[in-house]
Amino acid sequence: MPSPQRKRKVTPFTTLLNFVPYKKPLNYVHSDLKQSTKSSTKSGSNQPTYRQILSDHNYSLIKSLGSGSYSKVKLAQNSNKTSLKVAVKIVNLSKAPGDFLKRFLPRELEIWPKIEHQNIIRFFDSFEDSGYVYMILEYASNGDMLTYIQKYGPIPEIQSRGIANQICQATKYLHDQNITHRDLKLENLLLDQSNSVKITDFSFAKFNSKHDLSRTYCGSKSYASPEILTGEPYDPHKADVWAIGAIMYIICTGKMPFNENRGLKKILEEQRNLVFPWFRFQLSESFQKLICCIFTYNYIKRPSIEVILENEWLKEKNSSLQSLPDNDKDL
Known part of the structure; x- marks a missing residue:
């Protein structure tokens, strides 16, 4: 029995x-x-x-x-x-x-x-x-964006523009609801069967009004804004924008924008000076200007996600992401 x-x-x-x-x-x-x-x-x-x-x-x-x-x-x-x-x-x-x-x-x-x-x-x-x-x-069957970049390398600018638009539109939606993600990074961007981008993992998300400063220093160092690295109270909306800049740079170049293995002083110096090896990449001047605009050191002067979406680079022609190879075949 x-x-x-x-x-x-x-x-x-x-x-x-x-x-x-x-x-x-x-x-x-x-x-x-x-x-x-x-x-x-x-x-x-x-x-x-x-x-x-x-x-x-x-x-x-x-x-x-x-x-x-x-x-x-x-x-x-x-x-x-x-x-x-x-x-x-x-x-x-x-x-x-x-x-x-x-x-x-x-x-x-x-x-x-x-x-x-x-x-x-x-x-x-x-x-x-x-x-x-x-x-x-x-379930997003094509895995995460980090694995995708590691497997296939940087994505052509015309298709990267489509990816950036999707990330920015989703982030604007969150910010309009007074929600900040606070951990935007390639690992938290998933691809569905048609290679549409999906933001995931809301472990660090928080309700924040436009004027609330945050004092919880979360997220990943590679995507962290200067004010987070220095331990100052920060605007999480503007920290999300900085992280999107890092994501866009990595997607288009296959490289990290700043060397996280260097000491804090050196990283902050890189973030302040914004000297990038653009000559190595075939990227438009409008993209370069957008990245430098997003990486504004002073978060008060850093553009909001609404301003980013009005940028000329994001309004240019983009290609369907469906033409990208599959990261992982669905079961």
Whole structure:
């Protein structure tokens, strides 16, 4: 006779916003998802597997997409008639740092479901089960932009313009909702089956009015504005704009705009002087001017996303992204 199945606590999204954080030191660790096959979850005999939990919610687990120190991303498929493939972000509440549980995870769960834009990954559902938070997300089958650039190199300017427009339009949408992303980078730009760009990962996102300054220094050093690197209170809207400048530079050149391996003083000097080796790249003068405009050292004088979208370079002819090669074939 089979043993009775243990009842599990399943918490809906609305309750998740009020859960008591796991007590851990507040030394915040960024949850960048990296490819890994190592499993760090210890499961007892009564601990349900990811596959069992997803099955209870009508999803069939297909494979792992990536993992970090306290989160994983799985590919799953809806068991109903639509057979929709989704990405499932799974956060281990017992391993995540206390500051993440207290501040960042609740914000992500509050903000992401409210967002609806064609160039932002859709948030379908979330629930807590057996000490893990599950987020059901839109699946972008062609992977992330960083992997794409590493595989194929820089993208021609006419197609880069289309990518930049999509990123800027999505960012304007966020800023219009008083939402700042605060971690825009190539790894957080996904490509769907038609190579449309989708912003993902709202771990650091926050509601900010146009005049609110932020004092949480998050994101990645390679995309960080001078005021973040120097630890000053900063305008997160303008920090998002700076990060977009770094993204555009990398997409068009295949290189980082600033050498993050140098000391802080040298990086700030590079950011202030803006001496780029344009002679190595066949890029238009209008693109070069736009990049230097975005990389305005003083964030007060740095253009807003609305001003960037009115720039002549972004208004020039662009090519369909569908002509780009696939980063990864869909299953």
